[in-house]
Each structure stands twice: as C-alpha cells, then as structure tokens.
Amino acid sequence: MSNGRRNFIAGGVAGLAGTAAWRLAGQSGLLPPDSSGIYGVGHSLTYAAQRLLTGQANAREFSRDQISKIPHPNGKPPQSQDFQRLQANGFADWQLQVDGLVSRPGSFSLADLKAHPSGSQITQLICEEGWSYIAEWTGTPLAHLLELTGAQPKARYMLAYAMDGWVDSIDMHDARHPQTLLTYGMNGTNLPVAHGGPLRLRVPRQLGYKSLKYVSRITFTDQLKEEASDYSWYAGI
Amino acid sequence: MSEPQSRTLPSSLIDAHFWYYPVVAHPPRHCLLVRVTHWITTLCFLALLVSGIELVISHPRFYWGEEGHSLTPALFQIPIPASRAHVKTGYDFVLPDQNGWSRSLHFQTAWIVVFTGLIYAAFSLRSGHLRRNLLPAQLSWATLSESFANHLRLMPPFTGGYNLLQRLVYLLVIFGLFPLMIWTGLAMSPAIAAGYPFVVELSGGHQSARTIHFFATLALVLFFVVHVLMVYLAGLRTRLLPMLSSRYPAPEEQV
Numbered sequence: 006m007s008n009g010r011r012n013f014i015a016g017g018v019a020g021l022a023g024t025a026a027w028r029l030a031g032q033s034g035l036l037p038p039d040s041s042g043i044y045g046v047g048h049s050l051t052y053a054a055q056r057l058l059t060g061q062a063n064a065r066e067f068s069r070d071q072i073s074k075i076p077h078p079n080g081k082p083p084q085s086q087d088f089q090r091l092q093a094n095g096f097a098d099w100q101l102q103v104d105g106l107v108s109r110p111g112s113f114s115l116a117d118l119k120a121h122p123s124g125s126q127i128t129q130l131i132c133e134e135g136w137s138y139i140a141e142w143t144g145t146p147l148a149h150l151l152e153l154t155g156a157q158p159k160a161r162y163m164l165a166y167a168m169d170g171w172v173d174s175i176d177m178h179d180a181r182h183p184q185t186l187l188t189y190g191m192n193g194t195n196l197p198v199a200h201g202g203p204l205r206l207r208v209p210r211q212l213g214y215k216s217l218k219y220v221s222r223i224t225f226t227d228q229l230k231e232e233a234s235d236y237s238w239y240a241g242i
Numbered sequence: 243m244s245e246p247q248s249r250t251l252p253s254s255l256i257d258a259h260f261w262y263y264p265v266v267a268h269p270p271r272h273c274l275l276v277r278v279t280h281w282i283t284t285l286c287f288l289a290l291l292v293s294g295i296e297l298v299i300s301h302p303r304f305y306w307g308e309e310g311h312s313l314t315p316a317l318f319q320i321p322i323p324a325s326r327a328h329v330k331t332g333y334d335f336v337l338p339d340q341n342g343w344s345r346s347l348h349f350q351t352a353w354i355v356v357f358t359g360l361i362y363a364a365f366s367l368r369s370g371h372l373r374r375n376l377l378p379a380q381l382s383w384a385t386l387s388e389s390f391a392n393h394l395r396l397m398p399p400f401t402g403g404y405n406l407l408q409r410l411v412y413l414l415v416i417f418g419l420f421p422l423m424i425w426t427g428l429a430m431s432p433a434i435a436a437g438y439p440f441v442v443e444l445s446g447g448h449q450s451a452r453t454i455h456f457f458a459t460l461a462l463v464l465f466f467v468v469h470v471l472m473v474y475l476a477g478l479r480t481r482l483l484p485m486l487s488s489r490y491p492a493p494e495e496q497v
C-alpha cells in the first residue's frame with residue numbers, strides 16, 4: 006500500500022475515532038457547556054481529562070501554620086442599598102434561597118445554616134490572575150443542603166447568584182464533592198464582607214472565580230445557557 | 243581580510259549569505275514528521291508566548307512557595323503596567339483585561355503542543371532519529387570545546403547533521419524545557435494538584451511552579467532567538483528550505 010493511501014486511511018480512522026469519542030463524551034457528561042466555539046475543543050479536553058483523571062480527589066489541605074497572614078480581599082462588596090441594609094443588621098434578615106430542580110425548595114437564614122452540620126477546610130484559593138493564599142473556611146457542605154432539599158436526579162448544574170450581580174455555575178459532580186462548602190466562616194471568625202460575607206461558595210478544586218462571593222440564591226437546572234464569556238466555564242486549570 | 247577561499251565545491255553550492263566564511267552546502271534532509279511537528283510547535287510556541295504574556299500582565303509579580311499576592315512581598319516584579327487595579331505597578335493606568343481568550347488559547351494550544359510533542363518523541367525514539375541525529379556521537383570536553391570555539395568564531399556548518407552544541411541544546415529543549423513547562427503548568431491547576439499533589443509539591447508549591455514556568459519561558463525565548471539567528475547565519479537557503487520541503491536540498495546539493 007502506498008504511503009499516501011496509508012496516511013489517508015489512518016487519517017480517516019483517527020477522524021472516526023475522534024467523532025465517536027466526542028459522542029461518547031457527550032453521553033457520559035464529559036462535555037462542558039462551552040464545548041462549542043473556537044476554544045471548545047480545549048475546554049472539552051481539559052474538562053473531560055480532569056474529570057477522568059482526578060475523579061473525587063480532594064483539593065490539597067494545609068496545616069494551620071500555613072494559613073496566610075494576609076488573605077487578599079479581591080474586588081469590592083456589593084454597592085446596593087439592599088446589601089448595605091442587610092449588612093447594617095449583621096445579616097440577620099439575610100436569606101439563602103434554594104430552588105430549581107429540588108423537591109423541597111426553601112430559604113435558609115444564617116442561623117439555619119449554622120444549625121446544620123458544618124465542614125471546615127484549610128485550602129488554597131488560587132486566582133486565575135496568578136496570585137493565591139491559604140485560609141481556613143467553615144460552612145455547610147453543599148452535599149448536605151442537596152439532601153435536605155432533595156435535588157432531583159435530572160439536575161445537572163448548580164447556578165449560584167451573587168448579590169452583586171455575578172452568576173456562576175458548577176456541575177453536580179462538584180456540587181456533591183465533600184469539600185464544596187457554602188461558607189460563613191473564615192480563619193475562625195465570621196466570613197468578612199471583604200471576603201464575600203455573609204456567604205461564599207467555596208469550590209477549592211477550581212480557580213477562585215468559581216468561589217462566588219455574596220451568594221444569596223442557588224438553583225438547580227438540567228440546562229445551562231452559557232453567558233457569552235471568554236473565560237472557560239470549567240476552571241479546574 | 244583575505245578572500246575566503248573557495249573549497250573544491252562549485253560556486254552554486256556556496257551560500258554567499260555568510261559575511262565572512264562561505265557556507266559549504268551539505269544541507270540536511272528532514273523527514274516529513276519532523277518538518278510538520280516542527281512548524282506546528284513553532285505556531286504553538288508563539289500562541290503560548292503571546293497568551294502567556296497577557297496572563298503575566300494580569301499579575302506581573304512573582305513569589306516563591308505556596309502563596310503570594312498584591313499584599314505580600316514579591317520575589318520580583320516585572321516593571322510593566324498591569325491589567326488589574328490592585329497590583330501596584332507605578333503606572334497610573336490599568337490595561338484592559340485580556341485573560342479570557344488568553345487562558346482559553348493558552349490551554350487549547352498546550353493540548354496541541356503536548357499531542358505534537360508525544361507524536362514527535364515516539365517517532366524520534368522508534369525511527370532512530372533521536373539516536374542518529376540528536377544524541378551526540380562523541381561527547382567529550384575536547385569535542386565540546388571545539389564546538390564552542392567554532393560557534394564563537396562563527397564557523398559555518400561543514401556537515402549536514404546537527405553539530406554538537408546544537409544537538410545538546412535541542413535535547414535540552416525537547417527533553418528538558420518542554421517537559422518542565424508542562425510539569426509546572428499542570429502544577430498550577432487546582433484539579434491536578436488535587437488528584438496528583440506531588441506535581442505541585444515537587445515544584446516547591448503553587449507560586450514556585452508559576453515562577454519556574456516563567457523562567458523556563460525565558461529560557462525558551464532565549465533559545466528561540468538564538469535558534470532563528472543561527473539558522474539565519476548558517477544560511478537560509480541551505481538550512482531553512484530543507485525544514486520546509488522535501489524538495490530541498492536538491493539532489494545535486496546532496497553530498
């Protein structure tokens with residue numbers, strides 16, 4: 006067989022294998038919501054590879070003496086009057102709303118959340134810009150809240166809404182991960198407003214932009230309409 | 243300065259490009275796989291460099307160990323403006339945020355260069371390309387200093403194969419710097435650090451990995467500049483054309 010012919014057949018086989026792998030990945034939930042577009046291949050490879058290669062692995066945890074002396078408070082707290090009113094009152098009137106594909110939607114005050122089992126972790130917050138710090142975060146494991154509200158099997162993503170208008174989402178794999186917390190405490194005190202208080206989502210196996218601050222609502226859905234953004238949806242890298 | 247004497251080769255084989263020594267054409271041949279992977283790698287390198295520079299602009303400070311940010315002392319800071327207001331740069335303006343496409347381009351290109359590199363490495367091992375063309379035949383202080391001296395005197399290449407220093411540098415790039423870039427790049431991924439903590443631990447921590455990634459980039463840029471300069475000095479016709487097409491060197495040029 007000539008070289009050209011062999012290459013042609015090899016190329017064809019590789020193409021077919023690629024198409025089959027892509028379909029299989031889609032069916033096994035290994036394609037991220039931003040798998041199309043010019044960077045879709047890269048986003049998908051990273052998401053699928055990291056899901057397959059890292060499974061349920063825990064983010065690295067550190068010892069107490071490795072906690073950073075100064076954590077970096079990035080950005081500004083919400084400027085809205087609503088937020089300032091809630092803050093003036095020590096967030097006593099603040100509530101977290103849980104809805105979407107859950108059997109028992111509901112609202113939780115800070116006191117409600119604190120009455121539930123809590124989890125703590127000393128992990129690193131890594132910003133996509135390049136900086137990082139280590140802190141201890143305390144809060145309600147999202148997995149616990151999922152049981153409490155009865156997340157439905159068809160839920161595939163969790164969307165978190167912040168009081169400053171930010172919205173971000175994670176898949177159920179990360180939502181159920183034991184280190185994913187709805188945090189209200191940091192380094193032994195209440196979570197400071199500068200660090201996202203009263204409630205910050207912590208997803209330590211992804212970059213900092215998935216650790217949404219000022220969360221006031223989470224909702225479960227089976228479909229994600231990706232907001233037009235150049236930032237990859239999956240931020241495990 | 244005396245006229246460089248023409249050796250016994252016809253003038254058509256002498257590349258007048260070199261300003262002092264004539265370049266005697268004993269051009270190499272490069273097989274298709276080497277040529278294709280070389281140019282894919284070159285495109286990837288440029289894309290990674292441009293997007294990487296954009297990423298550095300969002301935080302042009304470097305640290306050692308695990309942590310580091312705008313409020314901690316830096317190991318060093320590059321004196322350029324930044325695309326984030328919280329970095330004190332000494333400039334009174336903030337550049338626009340370009341990290342979205344830069345990150346996506348950076349990682350997608352990293353995948354391409356990893357696949358290309360694996361194919362190239364497997365081929366080089368199996369075909370004997372590594373043994374024949376890249377591993378130094380005679381490595382000793384004598385041959386090494388001779389190769390050094392030849393470079394310092396800008397001696398033209400007399401053989402088609404890669405010279406000793408050239409081989410060592412290629413090996414360093416292929417089996418040293420590239421793997422180091424990939425290793426320290428992976429070390430910065432929180433998910434990889436979760437699944438395979440030794441990747442970041444062997445790099446000395448998250449911030450050390452970032453700093454090593456940066457210095458390895460500088461080394462690759464230095465290689466790139468010298469590499470292109472060497473190709474130019476050695477003669478574009480005799481050295482570059484064969485890297486582009488199998489029609490070069492022409493049969494009568496092959497020695």
Ligand code: HEM
Nearest residue numbers: 270276283284287404412415416466469470473481482485
């Ligand atoms: C415009 C940019 C480039 C040009 C013009 C160029 C040109 C060349 C040429 C002409 C050769 C053959 C050398 C000879 O015959 O003596 C070569 C080989 C090589 N180049 Fe480049 N190059 C470029 C960019 C790069 C980059 C970015 C890298 C890697 C970071 C690279 C890595 C290599 C390696 C490893 C070889 C040896 C390949 C082998 O035989 O397996 N080059 N290059």
